[in-house]
Amino acid sequence: MKPVDFDYSAAETVDEALTQLSGADVKVMSGGQSLGPMLNLRLVRPSALVGLAATAALRRIEDASGAVTVGAAVRHAEFEDGKVPDPAGGMMQYVARGIAHRAVRTRGTIGGSLAHADPAADWVTTLTTLDAVLTLRGAAGSRDVPMTGFMQGAFTTALRDGEIIESIRIPKRSESVRWGYYKICRKVGEFAEAIGALVVDPGQRYCRVVMGATDGAPVVLDDFSRRLAAEGAAALSGLADTVRATLPDANPVSLRQHEVALRRAIQQVYPS
Amino acid sequence: MKSITLTVNGQPVSGSVEARTHLADFLRGQMGLTGTHLGCEQGVCGACTILIDGQPGRSCIALAAACDGSDIRTVEGFDDDPTMARLRKAFSERHGLQCGFCTPGMLVTARDIVNRLDTPDEARIRHALSGNICRCTGYQGIVEAISDVVAETAAEKAPCGAPIAPLGRAAPDVPPPSFEVAERKDASAGSGAASATISKPVMRVDDDGWTVLTLVMKAEQPRTKLWEVMTDIPTVARCMPGAEVTAVEGDRIQGRLTIRFGPISAGFNGTLDQQVDANARRVVLSGEGADAKSGTNVQGQLTYALRTEAEERTAVDIEVRFKLTGPLAQFGRSGLVRDFTSRLSSDFAGNLGRLLAGEDIGEAQQRQLSVLALLWGVLRDRLFRR
Known part of the structure; x- marks a missing residue:
């Protein structure tokens, strides 16, 4: 239950982190709430860790006219405690409150969660629903990747070797925005079995329904989203078929869980 | 080895640790503060929960080196804390412990519940306590003890900022108006148009x-x-x-x-x-x-x-x-x-x-x-x- 021997250094700047990351088998650690257990179990055996939790440039929070931009090392508890400006009707604050437990939220970071890309985690699904864009930074410079293209599968992202997430830009929604979020967990604070999430913004003509906690990346239900915006609760009649068509390999229990999570999330916006 | 400087229970402390040493091992092994218990060492059981810079955190998955400069408070460091004094008494009166292994973490989490949440009800307390596992009590005594302290402190507590809304999310009465989704440029179409x-x-x-x-x-x-x-x-x-x-x-x-x-x-x-x-x-x-x-x-x-x-x-x-x-x-x-x-x-x-x-x-x-x-x-x- 003790990690292998490795070196550790906290990066004060992003450039410093990128330089350190160029070494062999060097891993990034932000809040360490997923990496910590994996280190203790020796599933991860790095030669060195670069600590990003206190890197000032990654702790920035910016409230601009069209979007809220947060640094990768902003912690879940900061969303929960209302320290991050709200881009979409309080959705992020609500979601943050349901991540693991308070003692995890005080240390775990949004960028760490995204980079880890556990399909059952909350932020990957939420930020896909909110159409967030990530700024990734590597030695060659920075590039923007939308959430829809960032997560490629379980624990797999568009991050290249030596690249880190610098910030996350979440577009601001209009006053008329509504959202729903429902996750099915066996016990409070556990990873989800299924997540249903949606953002409906008539003011921006934006509607996105997302199925999370699948075996891979969150799935944006594009056609269903269009139908839901146009037809409202009547679209729910096609939900089961949509879920089945989207997850052809899923077992019946999993299909049912995904359908129920989506239905309950949708009913938070469209009472029926 | 890494040199670290911490404040532990109000006292400045310096030490030398391996990079891989987690905070709980440092506190227990080098400081002799064995009140912090290690159960699972994977961040699941909550026994090692302590205060790191005033916030509850899992000391088994926090590297000591990553906590350099932090203010640490362990269960040994709450002698002068009025909430903790009440919790100790309530845990004793309500049989909030049996073997005591989970108690240090339970107390730190309980203090956070009492101080941070605005008069939580039983459901909220159980929800907030879900990251701390107890194998003896069935939680009943622990929840009762926390409820007692919540009730005692409710009257004297200054409003703690924005009240935290209850759990769960109710549907509004009226659904959004029907609309047509705006066309989007799909950014995901990559290169290499497939032949x-x-x-x-x-x-x-x-x-x-x-x-x-x-x-x-x-x-x-x-x-x-x-x-x-x-x-x-x-x-x-x-x-x-x-x-x-x-x-x-x-x-x-x-x-x-x-x-x-x-x-x-x-x-x-x-x-x-x-x-x-x-x-x-x-x-x-x-x-x-x-x-x-x-x-x-x-x-x-x-x-x-x-x-x-x-x-x-x-x-x-x-x-x-x-x-x-x-x-x-x-x-x-x-x-x-x-x-x-x-x-x-x-x-x-x-x-x-x-x-x-x-x-x-x-x-x-x-x-x-x-x-x-x-x-x-x-x-x-x-x-x-x-």
């Missing part, structure tokens, strides 16, 4: 433990040209993310497949035997490899057969079979493996399509997965989904 199309892989697990994945790739190419490319193993290997051919001797190929899954990586070294059936236009590559780190073996077989669909169109039937042996064999059934193998196969077919279209595929980005990660996936389920 090949790939079917969604279908996966099954045989009774004897082989995972079998089939897919069909269709390329706008005559069969003879495609055959030429697909019997050239170094070329085919270039299309396989993470694959590397190190030597070819006759029908025997030495190679390496590097696989990464999140922060974990592993390299399978092995040999492949190639059987070419020119009449049936079929190639079978079979072999096995071992991942030295996990001591896991994988046997695998890749079969592809070419069929003419039209003059300029060839279908390639691809079948991937693999079997993990040893204690990790069960993971072949995991949905995570299915998802991963699907992506790997699609990447392979996609790269091949681009290659056939004369595009430069560069260095195929490694698709990486390791059996260690599968182990993590399964362990995670077992640890966190109890």
Whole structure:
């Protein structure tokens, strides 16, 4: 239950982190709430860790006219405690409150969660629903990747070797925005079995329904989203078929869980 | 060794630690503060919960070196804390402990519940307490003790900022108006417009433990040209993310497949035997490899057969079979493996399509997965989904 021997250094700047990351088998650690257990179990055996939790440039929070931009090392508890400006009707604050437990939220970071890309985690699904864009930074410079293209599968992202997430830009929604979020967990604070999430913004003509906690990346239900915006609760009649068509390999229990999570999330916006 | 300076229970402390030493080990081993208990050492049980810079945190998954400069408070450091004094008394009166192992973490979490939440009810208390596991009390006494202190302090407590809304989210009375979704430019359409199309892989697990994945790739190419490319193993290997051919001797190929899954990586070294059936236009590559780190073996077989669909169109039937042996064999059934193998196969077919279209595929980005990660996936389920 003790990690292998490795070196550790906290990066004060992003450039410093990128330089350190160029070494062999060097891993990034932000809040360490997923990496910590994996280190203790020796599933991860790095030669060195670069600590990003206190890197000032990654702790920035910016409230601009069209979007809220947060640094990768902003912690879940900061969303929960209302320290991050709200881009979409309080959705992020609500979601943050349901991540693991308070003692995890005080240390775990949004960028760490995204980079880890556990399909059952909350932020990957939420930020896909909110159409967030990530700024990734590597030695060659920075590039923007939308959430829809960032997560490629379980624990797999568009991050290249030596690249880190610098910030996350979440577009601001209009006053008329509504959202729903429902996750099915066996016990409070556990990873989800299924997540249903949606953002409906008539003011921006934006509607996105997302199925999370699948075996891979969150799935944006594009056609269903269009139908839901146009037809409202009547679209729910096609939900089961949509879920089945989207997850052809899923077992019946999993299909049912995904359908129920989506239905309950949708009913938070469209009472029926 | 790393030098660290901390404030522990109000006292400045300096020490020298290995980078891998977690905070709980530092506190217990070097400071002698054994009130912080270690249960699971994986951030699950909550016994090691202490205050780090005033906020509850798991000291078993926080590196001591990463907490350099922090203000730490352990269960030994609450003598002058009025909330903790009340909690100690209430835990005693309500039988909030039996063996006492979880108590240090319970008390730190309980104090956070009392101080941070605005008069939480029983459901809210149980919710907030869910990250601390107790195997003796059934939680009843603990919840009652916290409720007592919440009630005692409610009257005197200054409003703690914005009240925290109750859990759960009610539906509004009125649904949003109907609207037409704005058209979006799809940013996800990548380069390499396919001159090949790939079917969604279908996966099954045989009774004897082989995972079998089939897919069909269709390329706008005559069969003879495609055959030429697909019997050239170094070329085919270039299309396989993470694959590397190190030597070819006759029908025997030495190679390496590097696989990464999140922060974990592993390299399978092995040999492949190639059987070419020119009449049936079929190639079978079979072999096995071992991942030295996990001591896991994988046997695998890749079969592809070419069929003419039209003059300029060839279908390639691809079948991937693999079997993990040893204690990790069960993971072949995991949905995570299915998802991963699907992506790997699609990447392979996609790269091949681009290659056939004369595009430069560069260095195929490694698709990486390791059996260690599968182990993590399964362990995670077992640890966190109890």
